[in-house]
Amino acid sequence: MLNKLDRLFSFQQQALSLRAHRQQVLASNIANADTPNYLARDFDFAAALQQTVAGRRQDGVALTRTSPCHLPGMGDSPVRLAYRQPLQASADGNTVEMDVERGLFAENSFFYEAGTTFLTHQVKSMLAAVQP
Amino acid sequence: MSLFNTFQVAGSALTAQSLRLNAVASNLANADSIVSSDGKPYQAIQVVFSAVPMGNAAAQGVRVTQVVHDSSPGRRVYDPRSPAADEKGYVTMPNVNVVEEMTNMISASRSYQTNAEVMNTAKQLLLKTLALGQ
Numbered sequence: 001m002l003n004k005l006d007r008l009f010s011f012q013q014q015a016l017s018l019r020a021h022r023q024q025v026l027a028s029n030i031a032n033a034d035t036p037n038y039l040a041r042d043f044d045f046a047a048a049l050q051q052t053v054a055g056r057r058q059d060g061v062a063l064t065r066t067s068p069c070h071l072p073g074m075g076d077s078p079v080r081l082a083y084r085q086p087l088q089a090s091a092d093g094n095t096v097e098m099d100v101e102r103g104l105f106a107e108n109s110f111f112y113e114a115g116t117t118f119l120t121h122q123v124k125s126m127l128a129a130v131q132p
Numbered sequence: 133m134s135l136f137n138t139f140q141v142a143g144s145a146l147t148a149q150s151l152r153l154n155a156v157a158s159n160l161a162n163a164d165s166i167v168s169s170d171g172k173p174y175q176a177i178q179v180v181f182s183a184v185p186m187g188n189a190a191a192q193g194v195r196v197t198q199v200v201h202d203s204s205p206g207r208r209v210y211d212p213r214s215p216a217a218d219e220k221g222y223v224t225m226p227n228v229n230v231v232e233e234m235t236n237m238i239s240a241s242r243s244y245q246t247n248a249e250v251m252n253t254a255k256q257l258l259l260k261t262l263a264l265g266q
Contacts, residue, residue, distance in 0.1 A: 016261075020134040021190065023257070027138040027250050028183075028192040031145035034152075034243055035181040035194055081190060098246070109253050116260045123265035 005126065012119045014052045018045060019112040021079065026105045029084075029096050037093040040084040040101065048079040135261070137191040138254040144186065144193030145247040151196045152179045152240045156233050163228040166216045174226035176202040176233075202227055 025041055032038040086095040155177050165174040179196045186193040204227045212221030 017134070020257075023254065024134040024137045024141065024191045027141045027254070028190070030246055030250055031141045031194050032181075032183050032192055033246070034149075034239065035183050038183050038192070041190075041192075079190075102246070105250065105253070109257055112257050113260055116257075116264055120263075120265055 008126070009119065009122060011053065012115055012122065015049055016112065016115045016119065018048055018052060018079070019108060019115060022108050023105070023112065025081065026101055026108060029101045030098070030105065033094070033096045033098055033101075035094060038096060039094075040086070040096045041081045042084055042104070043079040043081050051079075134188075134191070135254055135258050137187040139251060140186045141191050141193045142247045142251040142254065144184075144195060146244060146251075148179070148181055148194040148196050149240045149244040149247065151199075152181075153237065153244070155179050155199065156237045156240060159228045159233050160230065160237075162226055163230055163233075165226055166214070166223055173206050173224050174228070175206075176226065176228045178202055 022043065022045060025043065029040045029042070032040075084095055084097075084100075086097060087100070088097065089095065159176045162168070162174040168174040178200050180198045180200060181194050182197045183192040184195045185191065206224045206227040208222045209225055210221055211217055211223045214223045217223050
């Protein structure tokens with residue numbers, strides 16, 4: 001029973017955590033809008049979600065352990081980040097374009113809220129189903 | 133949780149931008165200070181930003197790594213009556229470019245606003261997450 005509930009909620013939960021991750025990446029871009037030589041980064045949300053749902057993490061980077069005393073290290077990022085192609089490169093080597101980043105940030109927060117709404121409704125319909 | 137990292141990232145940007153605003157304020161205030169504490173004309177200061185990872189590699193915050201003195205020569209003004217004038221009657225003024233400082237100030241305050249907004253959005257999303265299922 002719990003397993004089924006878990007499976008029902010897992011899709012939205014994975015989508016939400018990816019949205020939260022992307023929110024942080026976009027916030028980094030906005031925060032570094034004035035940092036010289038900073039390269040704006042982002043990831044392909046649709047591809048990342050497909051990979052996550054299929055159970056494959058994109059990072060695939062693990063530290064080589066040459067001694068049993070070494071700690072296993074994994075890349076903590078669930079996605080592979082790419083660099084954004086600037087439409088108008090700036091003179092100081094910074095590739096953050098505020099209008100693009102602000103637009104994507106707003107879009108991403110909208111979809112995050114949509115995700116929480118979907119999840120809330122799923123919870124509500126499950127509660128309605130288990131009412132005696 | 134990645135949304136908390138957003139707070140850290142935007143917070144570091146707020147700190148960095150307010151430092152930049154402070155530097156602008158002291159440059160503008162001292163645009164005419166022909167003598168500073170070391171006896172020479174005031175030298176403009178500029179902050180240097182650099183990206184630092186926060187929490188995890190995907191979250192890059194900003195930190196002011198150094199505050200540098202602008203070494204460009206100050207402008208020379210002919211004013212033989214000034215006590216700071218040299219033997220030819222010229223006074224070396226601070227090397228503060230007021231126009232540049234004003235644009236710097238506008239840029240810093242806009243960036244500050246944007247990052248405050250980012251923090252607000254992150255807060256709203258976290259509150260929505262807390263209300264999940266209600």
